Amino acid sequence: MPSDTQLRVSSRRSGGRTKQAGGVVTKCSSRVAKSGSQAHSFYIGDQKFSIFTADELSPVVDGDRVHFGFEVRRLRTGHRSEYNVILQDTLIVEVPAELEAEVAGEVYVLSNPSMQGLLKVGYTTGTALKRASELSGVTGVPTGFKVEWALPVIGDARAVEQRAHAHLVSYKAGKEFFKVSLDDAKAAIVQSFAELYPERAMLMDQAFSRRAEAELSRRADLAQQAERRAREKEEEEARKQFEQSLEGRWRKEGKCRMVIRPFNSEPNRNFPSFWGKLTRVRYDDYLEFKLSPGQEKGEVIWVLAISGRINEKSVWKTESFPTKQDAFDGMARAVKAHGVENHSIAVEVSNAMIETPLPLPQNVYKPGYVLEVSSIDHFVILPVPTPVRRSRFSQQ
Structure with missing residues (x-):
């Protein structure tokens, strides 16, 4: 059987604006509020309610039968939207979701300011809140009824109510009204349910x-x-x-460069100006072969870039190879095909693609430094990892 604490509904008031609500929870959701606290929301019927806590775990799940007090508040915005805030110490799970479908009614305890010292103990096949609302609308009742406590019953709620009345007969003040404390009224109802349905009481526990x-x-x-x-x-x-x-930054921006063949002489990379052409100035041909690793679809490839000048015309060409050896073979063919005497051959590898880059030399403070090396054979070349981009709405 659920304990008294689990079934207690606080009667706290906040400026007289506290209302009561209860029913079956649907559409549970959680988010982080602007204040930094956790905002857990759910619906009872078509009304949305929110509870703000420091706990990341929602206090309810879809299908729970609950009872709570709440306040209507307004957003501090131009349109002044209203929202329902649950008072944290009033939210009670009366029946877990797995048993909610078996609830046949509720036995309740109501109070009324106009009937000081008296409590009404009754039953309903609906909810105690709805029954309190119906009774409050009866002509001749000056003030409304308030639900002090309610027990959802898996079984015959009327039978539990009648047995509770028998336990409280010495406190009877007329019909379903009793001059009794709330604790004694609750104890009589809980005892009656346990006596009539011991197995179901155990099922609730x-x-x-x-x-x-x-x-x-x-x-x-x-x-x-x-x-x-x-x-x-x-x-x-x-x-x-x-x-x-x-x-x-050196590991990201730096490079290692191996020169296989330097230029015979440093070429003039400019082209003759207009006046140079009139005076028939001619610059020598040259070609620069540069081999670098790249990546395609997450795999390492080797890219051969050929640049330079032949017969007063600019040369620019790139070609890709699946392996380093294929790239070296392709470079050898390109050198032979062009037959330009003044050419250089170099391999340039970005540190970002080297598994364990060499350390930046001492007294070098430029992260984009190009380090000259005698061999690249000991380098393990890997694709640059693609950064994982997470949406702020993705699951963590």
Whole structure:
């Protein structure tokens, strides 16, 4: 049987604006509010309610039967929209979702300011809140009824009510009214349910126990997720700090260059000006062969770039190869095909594609430095990882 604490509905008031609501929860959702707290929302019928807590875990799930007090508040915006805020200490799960469909009615305890010292103990096949509203609309009742407590019943709610009346007969003040404390009225109803339906009372206890176990498991999952996010955040901060350092920028912007064949003489890379052409100035031909690794569809490829000048015409051409050896063979063919005596051959590799780049030489403070090396055979060339872009709406 659910404990008194689980079924208690607070009677707290806030400036006289507190209202009561209850029913079956639908459309549960959670988000982080502007204040930084967790905003858990759900619907009862077509009305939306929100509860703001420091807890990432929603206190309810779809299908729960709940009871709570709430206030109507206004957003601090131009259109002044209203929204319903649940008072945190009033939200009570009366029946877990797995048993909600079996509830046949409620036995309730109502109070009325015009009937001081008296409590009405009754039953309904609907909800206690709806019944209180119906009774409050009866002619001759000066003030409205308030639900002090209600017990959803898996079984015959009328039978539980009548047995509770028998337990409270010494407090009877007329019809369904009793001059009794709320605690004694609640105890009589709980006892009556347990006497009539001991197995179902045990079923309710088991359901709440399973909910508690599921909540503990979910909290453990959330704690692991929070720990993972914190770790990822620390790693991301460390990565950013490293990338902004000289060493980090060298690994991203620096290059290693191996010269296989230098120019016979440094070429004049300009072209004759208009006046130069009139005076028949001619610049010598030259070609520059540069081989670099690139990537395509996540795989390393090798790109041969040929640039220079032949017979007063600019030369620019690129060709891709699947392996380094294929690229060297292609470069040898290109050198032979063009037959330009003054040419250079170099291999240039970005540090970003080297698994373990060489350290930046001492007294060099330019991260885009090109380091001359005698061999690239010991380099492990890898594709540059594609950065993972997460949407702020994606699951964490």
